[in-house]
Amino acid sequence: MEKKKGILITSFGSANLNAHSLLNDFVKQVELNFSDAVVKNAFTSVFISKNLNNKGITVKSVQECLEDFAQAGILDVVIQPTNLATGKEYEEKIVKVAEKMRQIFNSLKIGKPLMYVGTASENEVNYTLLARALQKQFKNFDDCEFVFMGHGVKNRCLQEYKLLQSTFNKIKLPVFIGLMEECFSLEHIVERLAVKSKGRRIILMPLLFIAGGHVEQELLTDDKSSWKNRLKQAGYEVEVYPHGICENKEVQEIYIGKIKKLL
Numbered sequence: 209m210e211k212k213k214g215i216l217i218t219s220f221g222s223a224n225l226n227a228h229s230l231l232n233d234f235v236k237q238v239e240l241n242f243s244d245a246v247v248k249n250a251f252t253s254v255f256i257s258k259n260l261n262n263k264g265i266t267v268k269s270v271q272e273c274l275e276d277f278a279q280a281g282i283l284d285v286v287i288q289p290t291n292l293a294t295g296k297e298y299e300e301k302i303v304k305v306a307e308k309m310r311q312i313f314n315s316l317k318i319g320k321p322l323m324y325v326g327t328a329s330e331n332e333v334n335y336t337l338l339a340r341a342l343q344k345q346f347k348n349f350d351d352c353e354f355v356f357m358g359h360g361v362k363n364r365c366l367q368e369y370k371l372l373q374s375t376f377n378k379i380k381l382p383v384f385i386g387l388m389e390e391c392f393s394l395e396h397i398v399e400r401l402a403v404k405s406k407g408r409r410i411i412l413m414p415l416l417f418i419a420g421g422h423v424e425q426e427l428l429t430d431d432k433s434s435w436k437n438r439l440k441q442a443g444y445e446v447e448v449y450p451h452g453i454c455e456n457k458e459v460q461e462i463y464i465g466k467i468k469k470l471l
Contacts, residue, residue, distance in 0.1 A: 211244060211245055211246045211282070212244075212282065212284060213242075213244065213245040213246070213282065213284045213285070213286075213471065214245060214246045214247075214248065214277040214282040214284065214285040214286070215238060215242055215245045215246070215247045215248070215285070215286055215287075215288065215467060215471075216247075216248050216249075216250055216270070216273050216274065216277070216285060216286070216287045216288070217234070217235050217238060217247065217248070217249045217250070217288055217289075217290065218249075218250045218251075218252060218270055218287060218288070218289045218290065218291075218302050219231060219249070219250075219251060219252070219289070219290040219291075219417060219418070220251065220252055220253050220256070220291075220297060221251030221252065221253045221256040221257060221260075221267065222256065222418055222420035223256050223259045223260060223420075224420040224424070226419075227418040227419055227420035227452070228260065228265070230418055230419070230452065230454060230455060231249070231417075231418050231454065232249070233454075234290075234454045234460065234463075235247060235249045237460055237464070238288075238463075238464065238467065241464050241467075242467065242471070245471075246277070246280070246282055248268070248273045248276065248277070249268075249273075250267075250268055250269055250270045250272070250273045251267050251268075251269065252269070252270065252297055252301040252302065254269075257269065269305075270287070270301065270302055270305045270306065271305050271309065274305075274306065274309050274313075274316075275309075277313075278309075278312050278313065283312075283313045283314040283315070284313070284314050284315045285313055285315070285316050285317075286316075286317045286318075286319065286467060286470040286471055287302065287306055287316070287317070287318045287319060288319040288463060288466055288467050288470065289302050289318075289319060289320075289321055290322075290417045290454070290463070291321040291322070291417075292321055292322045292323050292358065292359075292368070292415070292416075292417065293321050293322075293323050293360075293366050293368040293369070294320075294321055294324065294325075294368075295366075298321055302318065303318055306318055317470045319466050319467065319470055320466070321368075322338065322459075322462065322463070323335070323338065323368035323369070323371070323372060324368075325367050325368055325371065331371055335371050335372055335374075335375040336375055336379070337462060338372065338375075338459070338462065339372065339375045339376055339379060339381070340379075340458075341456060341458035341459045341461075341462060342356075342453070342456065342459070343381060344456060344457075344458055345413060345449060345451070345456060346381075346411075349411050349447075351407060351409060352382075352407060352409040352410065352411050352447075353382040353383070353384065353401070353407060353409070353410055353411070354381075354382060354383045354384070354410070354411045354412075354413060355383075355384045355385075355386060355397055355401075355410050355411070355412050355413070355435075355439065356383060356384070356385045356386065356413050356414070356415035357386055357387075357388065357412065357413070357414050357415060357416070357427065357435055358385060358386065358387045358388070358392075358414075358415035358416065359387065359388050359415075359416060360387030360388055360392070366387075369385050369387060369392060372385060373385045373392075384397045384400055384401060384404075385397075385415065386435075394435055394438055394439075398438075398439070398442045401442070401444070408443060408444050408445055409444065409445045409447070410439055410444045410445065410446050410447070411446075411447050411448075411449055412427055412435060412436055412439065412446055412447070412448050412449065413448075413449040413451075414427060414449075414450070414451070414452055414453075415453065416452050416453065417452050417453055417454050418452040418454050419450050419451055419452040419455075420452075423450055423452070427448045427450060436448060
């Protein structure tokens with residue numbers, strides 16, 4: 209049967225080959241759920257794309273993938289970003305690029321990031337669903353608290369992360385969200401832990417789609433400036449959960465649900 213629809217999964221990308229493989233695994237899950245569609249994967253980072261292409265690993269941009277769909281006669285396409293939050297990467301490298309090409313498609317729909325901020329009622333449902341999905345990562349850990357390391361967006365103190373933290377608080381889960389960019393710094397987390405923490409054992413988890421370079425540099429390394437060692441210096445026993453959320457089956461289902469709504 210000829211496939212008439214296209215699905216484009218977009219991500220920043222990773223030059224880490226293991227992370228790149230995990231991203232491909234996620235794309236394969238999308239293919240399994242939408243066997244009647246052609247599924248493609250695009251990176252928004254030009255630097256990472258060039259790095260991988262130089263290694264013989266073919267990576268295409270959003271524009272190149274959309275051009276491929278059009279040339280193949282697939283004119284009904286949905287784009288689902290893996291971005292956790294809105295920002296320059298989403299707005300300029302996905303939405304802006306797609307909008308310039310909209311006229312060559314019969315239908316071109318762009319999905320929202322995982323933590324898109326909608327109405328109050330939408331947020332209640334969506335953020336609770338995400339918090340419960342992330343909670344599944346806690347099942348093998350007892351008598352501890354969880355610190356998530358997110359990326360954030362430069363020059364923005366993101367409402368998305370505040371809403372997720374608020375949701376964890378509401379359902380009484382011992383979670384503290386920190387960001388590498390802007391607000392919710394690790395120093396802020398250490399201050400909150402000193403006030404609210406009931407124990408000295410911390411499970412450090414990435415709040416990132418894939419576990420690539422940031423996980424190696426901030427969570428797994430023994431460098432004194434890493435999040436792991438800075439928490440240890442603050443007196444905590446630290447264990448690292450080195451998996452991006454793309455490996456979480458329930459988070460995968462959230463993305464699959466987003467694509468279904470677009471089709």
